[in-house]
Amino acid sequence: MSQTRAVIAGIGHTEFSQNSGRSTLQLAAEASRDAIRDAGFSPAEVDGTVTFSMDTNDELALIRTIGVPILRFCARTRGGGGGASATVQLAAAAVESGQADAVLVYRAFNERSAHRFGQPVQANPDPAWNWASPFSLNTPAKVYSLTFQRYMYEFGLTNEDFGRYTVVARDWASTNPNAQFYERPITLQDHQDSRWIVEPILRKLDCCLESDGGVALLITSAERAADHGADAVPILASSAIQLEGGHEMFAYYYEDLCEYPEGRVLGQQLFNQAGITADDIDVAMIYENFSPIVFLQLEAFGFCGRGEASDFIKDGHIGRGGSLPVNTNGGLLGEGYIHGMNNIVEGVRQLRGASANQISGAEHVLVSAGRSGIILGR
């Protein structure tokens, strides 16, 4: 255990929308400014940044926009949304090793009004796509459905089972003013009436809500945060898992197609680091590009057994009054898809007692992006 404990001292975000009407750099700058101010810091005190490899906002463009004179640490996560929580891991590592004192984490895009991830790839972005797109696997929905189909087949699930997750997510979103689906809850029938994307696996309402927006976090040491009067949330554990045989999107080559092996290893790492078990988690924020990925992660972390997520959700565990509230902001299906970063913001709010859907007495929050994750706690 290092002597310096990293904390999330500030959070900031823009509105989440279908058309931001401004540049991604402006979105990044607005979120960053707000996260720095929320922590009680000034931009001049920031000396590190972390963002996604995929983020199009260059560090130099951002620091001259928000007024950061010197950076001495810059890092980017590998992959896409699976690396969302790895931003916090990298920032915490920098703070705890002394490489930086105050690290700004940012992610901003116009993922609805400009480049939409959900659209078919136009050319193979890298050689891994050679083993998919010529055979018509050219959208994330199709790429993921190829594994979801085996999971459904193995455990006898139908799309209605996945719909029960969406109903819960939309319920949480309906009372979260930041959510794009604020005051718009749905019934299971509404879900079943939405059009097929990949029949009979995914309907439209199983897919995340492609969105425009920016999110930022300010990560520093507990001591510095206290000096600045920040309402800081300690990072009890952070990890990012890559496994031999893994591919960023094509999880086709593991022996068992019905589990999320990165998530299983990630859970073990996180619970060991934090010195707690799955039973100690009060709120779980779980990255969901598509609803079935929540099922696989619930099982991978041991919140329920293999093939049991469907019953776990049906029995009401993840909704209001449940034993494990999941995605209390509405998640990426209900609040918006800011590549998973908005789920970290909600995790911080739960521990500050400031969530729109506050879970009373929340002490440990898991924020999982599947292959990266953090545990925040009081």
Next chain:
Amino acid sequence: MTTVRPPIFDFDDAFFWEGATEQKLLIRRCGECDTLRHPPTPMCAICGSTNNQTTQSAGNGIILTWIVSQHPTEPDAEPRIVILVQLDEGTRIVSNLIDVAPTHDQVLNDKRVEVCFVDYDGTVLPQFRLAEVQP
């Protein structure tokens, strides 16, 4: 009319696409320890050798999982069945099942398949048909 997005030939996988044009389903094989690997990589993760050879698959295997792929506006507007095949040699490959109606209300998991080759406007892809004898 099915149109396909062609692969981009890469140092490490050109042999596979060239093999397909000769009606061969090739799998990367380590020239030292004979370990098979797909998707191909330029070094054997077991023994560290870069003596990269190939072996011709007999093209028989089973469908582990499958979907019907269709997009309203893209090249795959024509529905295709996408399958993940476990080849008898041990490696897996994503491909398509042809000569079967592309409907979702059937059970294709664990069906035995055999390879064939189809030229889609100059791009030759290994494809699969249901084997005559099913277990």
